[in-house]
Amino acid sequence: MRKSKLLIVIFAVTTLFGNNIQELYEKASIYEKNGExxxxxxxYKQLAKNSLKNETLNIKKNSLEDTLVKKELLIKEEKFKALRGNFFKRxxxxxxxxxxxxxxxxxxVKNFGLYTYKTNYLLPITYDTKNKDGRNQYETKFQLSFEKPLTYNIFGLDETLSFAYTQKSYWQTSRESAPFRESNYQPEVxxxxxxxxxxxxxxxYKVSLLHESNGQDGEKSRSWNRLYLESFFQFSNLFVVPRVWYRIPEKERNDDNKDIQKYLGYGDLTLFYxxxxxxxxxxxxxxxRLSEDNKGAVEFNWTFPLPSFLNLPNSFGYFQVFSGYxxxxxxxxxxxxxxxIGIAFSR
Structure with missing residues (x-):
């Protein structure tokens, strides 16, 4: 009899506690939706703390901690979007x-389904070791890149059709008038x-039609069009991305850079770790080209955590070295x- 009463008490307490947990979760969800x-x-933290102490809930510590971390990350990522949404509602x-x-x-709210594509970064200071006429060796370099998915599963292969735009700019901030020396534009589908x-x-793997130009005319005009095939391989933490391209021929009178493949070749290889x-x-x-005409380039990029006191979520330190053509x-x-060296806003 005493055992039966004990079971009834345990059941009642557990049920009551479970209902309280459900109510607290619902309350937390309402706060979250309202931006509080x-x-x-x-x-969420109190629920995790209580749950860890009470074995009758049968919730593992690691699972709770993972859930809490995910909640915190989700809140941080959605905070700006939620603030915009709350502004609209209120x-x-x-x-x-x-x-x-x-x-x-x-x-x-600005919710248009845009995503980062290549790395978005700002290098306030870059230094070219070689002095060239008409430019300072110190300048600012930045890149903006986004992707807009257009449609999905056209061929029934779970593929995605996207448009992307990338702009890389070189800004002579060390000169008095601070002119933009060069900008390269890359729209692609x-x-x-x-x-x-x-x-x-x-x-x-990816198949792309890519246009690249510098938006100038006359002797400074540069442009070309390519079709490229890119593959993505993974070997544990190492990602290997080979790419080969075919240059779409142009009429000779319109070709600003007839010998560009002599310097850029027919593909590249990216290693990401x-x-x-x-x-x-x-x-x-x-x-x-196995001769004196051999040309190439090497670019190394490193992103690293910024000090916590800067309070710049989803931003990273960015270090870049380039050598070649x-x-x-x-x-x-x-x-x-x-x-x-500078800051990356995506990676």
Whole structure:
């Protein structure tokens, strides 16, 4: 009899405690949706603390800690989006027409499904070891790059059709008038196919149509169009990305850089190695000419954690070294040795 009473008491306490947990989770979720992240996190932490002490919940410590960490990361990532959303809900007058209301919300929240593509970075200081006429050896370099997925699964292979745009600019901030010396523009349309065979080192491949130009005319004009095939391999922590391209021929009178393949060749190879909070990337390019005409380039990029007191989430220190040809289009036939340091806003 005493044993039965004890079981009833345990069942009642456990049920009551479980209901309280459910209520607290619901309360935390409401705080989170309303953008009151601090209050939400306090509840999540208390739930984790209580759950770890009570064996009747049958929740493992590691599982709870993982859940809490994921919650914290999610809140940090969604905070800006939530703030925009809350601003729309609280500050913008209600519009009766549903389609118009959706349009206004999209314009204010800025949720257009854009993603980073290549690394977005700012190198306030770069130094070219070689002195060239008409430019200072110190300058600022930055890159902006985004991707917009257009449609999915056209061929039933789970592929993605995307548009991407990348801009790399060279800014002579050390000169009095601080002119932009060069900007290179790369719009492209590409298909990315996942490789579905299990236990294969090949993970995906991409087919792309790429245009590249520097937006200038006359003697400074540079442009070319390429089709390229890129593959993605993984060997534990090492990612290997070979790429081969075919230059689309142009009429001779319109060709600004007839011999560009003499310097850039027909492909490149990228080696990417993440280690803890660091990433190491090595890009190699060579024209594969076994003579005095052999030309190539090496670029090394390192991203590393910034000091915590800077409070710059999802930003990293960025170190870059380049040696060889075609750091920029205007210099495709010039040998460049450049070093720079700054901040990466994506990777």
């Amino acid at each position: 992240f601090k209050k939400a996190m306090q509840i 500050n913008i007058d209600k519009i009766n027409d549903k389609e118009t209301a959706n349009t206004v919300e999209q314009v204010i 590409f298909l990315t196919f996942p490789y579905k065979k299990e236990n294969s080192s090949l993970k995906a 993440p280690y803890k909070k660091h990433t190491f990337e090595l890009k190699l390019r060579n024209n594969l 075609a750091d920029s289009l205007i210099d495709y036939d010039e040998d460049i040795n450049k070093i720079g």
